[in-house]
Amino acid sequence: MQTLKQLDNYPKFTEDMVKTHTILIPSMLDIHMSLWEAVLRQCGYKCEVMQNQGPDVVTEGLKYVHNDTCYPALLVIGQFIDNLNHRDDTHNVVLLITQTGGGCRASNYLLLLRKALVKAGYGYIPVVSLNYSNLEKDSGFKYTLPLIFKLTAAMTYGDELMYLHNKCRSYEKTKGDTKALTTKWVNNIIKQFENNKGTSYRDIKKNLKLMAQDYDKLDLDLSHKKPRVGIVGEIYIKYASLGNNHLEDFLVSQDAEAMVPGVYGFALYSMYNAIYDYKIYGMSRKGMFIAKLLIRYFRRREKAMINAMKNTKFTPMNYFAHTKDLSEGVLDHGTKMGEGWLLTAEMMELVEEGYENVICAQPFGCLPNHICGKGVMKKIKSIHKDANIVAIDYDPSATKVNQENRIKLMLAIAKERIKDDEKAEL
Ligand code: SF4
Incomplete structure (x- = not known):
């Protein structure tokens, strides 16, 4: 042993x-x-x-x-x-x-x-x-080039599918339609990879467009407004259902729309950090040049994702170049431990995009997230008066009931606001 x-x-x-x-x-x-x-x-x-x-x-x-x-x-x-x-x-x-x-x-x-x-x-x-x-x-x-290209292509498809899936699942008229369509597309892309297809820029562009058109055809009930909730936080807790106690499912069960920013944000955040490292801390020049090249590569694919949603009912996500600037005046780009300024920028972006209800999912005791998440909420609320942000702690001793009750409280405020808006429109 x-x-x-x-x-x-x-x-x-x-x-x-x-x-x-x-x-x-x-x-x-x-x-x-x-x-x-x-x-x-x-x-x-x-x-x-x-x-x-x-x-x-x-x-x-x-x-x-x-x-x-x-x-x-x-x-x-x-x-x-x-x-x-x-x-x-x-x-x-x-x-x-x-x-x-x-x-x-x-x-x-x-x-x-x-x-x-x-x-x-x-x-x-x-x-x-x-x-x-x-x-x-x-x-x-x-790390071979074909492996890297395929992993990046998979990330592009993953982000677009996750976005469209979240945009539709709360409004589907027939339960399970969105999940079935997502499974169909995941299998379709896997098959293309098996045949050495789907990784070129041309294939990616074509697939993204077809995906958006397919989701656009889903039969959705958009007749009543639901609270739109964005999820941000430490990367694992934000995405993993094991970490956040199936947060997205819970929000959908509470008649809300859930939105989680894509992995592209984190990838681009890491690349921009190499540039800020050079500018602010005088770190590697070579790292800065590599980051610039990578950013160009990723931005081309990001543009394809955004363009794919043109002529559909979906409002596409923002370019990350815009998102990153949103943290300015709230948190400096030199703050880059953990999720750093990305967390602030994503909250600002979600509120700007109409997801004014935001859950900041934080591992208990996570210093970077407490500073860049909880620590900037007051400032964000002073800029966006309608922001309804709540920080939820996740740790072994936090009970699911307690977490869900706090989220229900946030949703109650959101539903009240929707009612007030509807009354004002009459
Ligand atoms: S301190 Fe926070 S961001 Fe860093 S590894 Fe721990 S949980 Fe993740």
Whole structure:
């Protein structure tokens, strides 16, 4: 059995393991993860997005991670260990963890996971770190150009599908129509990837347009106004139903429309940070140039997403170049730990776009989110008088009932305002 002292000699994911080992991936974004999983399979990796949820995940997390560690880390590690506990053979698996790098505690998730694995008796299992900060290099996992292009294309499709799905699901006349259409498109894109299609700019543009037209044909009941609620917060808690107790489903069940900003925002935020790092902190010039090139690449695809919604009933999302400027005067672009200024900018954007009800989903004890989320709410409310923002804490001891009651209170205010507006229109 491996001891904690042997953490330096951790097992590596070697090239020989690519064919024999299954890569376990924590669940986070349903649509995106299905597409990314398919991309990895087509690039020769055996992989599985973990679906195990429930109280055992939290229990295992609490057992092997200190309880003052970030809640996302506790959940991700708990989900890995709970999954391993229920497998017949744990000698042919590899764990994949994403890392954003930077000064936030997210950079330590890899070490926390290795430590937890050793304590749980799984110290022989290799861990792959997926990152762009050079925190960890694993020989078996290669970032090839086709893999990167496919992952980016999948992210573009994932963002557009998530947006259209959220725009429709609360208004569908026949329950399940939106989900069926989303599944149809996810399968369609996976099939195109299998045939080496769907990644060129031309294919992306065409697919995005067809997607928007398809959702536009859904039979929706738009006759009565519902509270429109935007969700922002720490990236894992914002997106993962395991982290936010199925927040989107809950909002839909309460007759509200839920909107979650796409992953493009986070990707572009990270790239712009390389530019601000150079300008404000005098950091890498090379990093700044690479970021500028990447921004150009991403912005072209972002434009395709926005243009795809022309001539449909959907109002497209904003260009990120506009969103980023919205935080000016509220929070400086030098504030970039965790979600940093992105969190502020997304709240401002949502309010500007008519999602004046905003839930800021925060892991308890997350310093960056408390500063850039809770800390700027007063200022945002002073700029947008109609902003109805609430911060909800997520941690192992926070009860779902308490979280939902606070959200219901926010929705009650939103529904009251809709009634007042309707009366004023008469
Ligand atoms: S953003 Fe917050 S929750 Fe996430 S790693 Fe940083 S401190 Fe932890």
